[in-house]
Amino acid sequence: MGNRILKMDNVRKTINYLKKNGISHAYYAARERVQEERTADYCYMAPSREKLTRQRRETEDYPYLFSIVTPAYETEESYMRELIASVCAQSYRKWELIIVDASEGTQVEQTVRQMIQETGDMRIKYRRLAKNLGISGNTNAGIALAAGDYIALLDHDDFITPDALYCMAMAVHESKLQNLVPALLYSDEDKCDETSRFFVSPHIKQKFNLDLVLSNNYICHFMTIEAKLLKTLELRGEYDGAQDYDLVLRIVDNLLKRGFSGRMDRMIIHIPRVLYHWRSHARSTAQNTESKSYAYEAGRMALVDFCHSQGFEVQVEHSLHLGFYKICYEPDILTVRQDVGIVGGRILDAHGCIFSGAFDESGRCLFEGLNGHYSGGSTHRAVLKQDCGAVDIRCMQVRKELQPVFSQILGIPYQERVVRIKTRQGKQDVLIANVAGLSCDEAGYRKLSMAFGQAVRNEGYLVVWDPEITLKPGM
Known part of the structure; x- marks a missing residue:
């Protein structure tokens, strides 16, 4: 199945x-x-009853209240029942579930009131809206009712794992011990079928990555936001369909303007565990990406708004993949973005596969061996700009201020050469560092690339990988 x-x-x-x-x-x-x-070969394994009991005991003295807001509209009874049951099953007990209902009929109300009666759980709160205000307006109505320290967003046809709030509470608590108040937390997620029996396509996400989130909303579900911040920002109706992406971008914008640029992954926290089941059915975007085509344009406009707020001179385009975007910097990223130190591309072997390019902080080559025509799977990460630990010195552009560091580490003067790359708009000439004066094997190139990448990050700059910059054999 x-x-x-x-x-x-x-x-x-x-x-x-x-x-x-x-x-x-x-x-x-x-x-x-x-x-x-x-x-x-993915198989979701729910935590055992014993583990959930231990989680409950471990966090019983934690003070954090989580408000889960669910805007409902003509929700199928089985979906709503499963959503409510998944919240009631949480090992972390300090929560409230706020269901704001904009349905024309009474089925949702009947289902929720029956569940409240069956469970006797008054933490489930129902509010019928006088009119349908759209997804953002309806969600904002629920946010206004929330009493929690953090507010989580849960779509009306999805459900969460029994340890979801426990993991959120633990992450908040660990941050508080470091005198930090995280602005946003998010987890991994998967998809399930209409019967909730089969789980597929796990989205195993990255820790916060600025340039990756400027390519797509990889944060998505399960998203929990600090309540004061969310009540200040709210969702914006003009971005309905991509209102969650717009919210993420405005949180990022808010944190950058507050001076958290060097600590973003401590303010936006990734929890590396599947905590959210995104239901795949004919009317959902989980299965039918064409079902909300307007959402992709709304996402593009949200990204345009973010770039404008940050003072970036750019054009934002749709990529080949729906819901994924390309920022075209004018004249180039190093001129527009003062936070970027180097930009690197990918290097293909004679078989057209990636053999070098981006490295994580441990020195592992990202997407090594992947066919150069491939995008990296359903998340398309292999064709998206993103921040990384280092990029190959044979295929990089270096900020002027860092060129002396380049020369010091590589032992050669900084010079450039022109390569012609292929883009969707046609062929384009790009200047990259000229390392013809070096004599290295692959291990040597990687060692120097890692050393330079580390030096750039130590100076407070981002290392950006742009896979559109591609070197092929002979270039």
């Missing part, structure tokens, strides 16, 4: 992708999806 979900999803996506991007891109996208499906 799990494979059937993937296969049906793949057929839809391939047809839509072919219409949008043409046969060549669609061929490689379909081939990659088939390979991804063949190697999929």
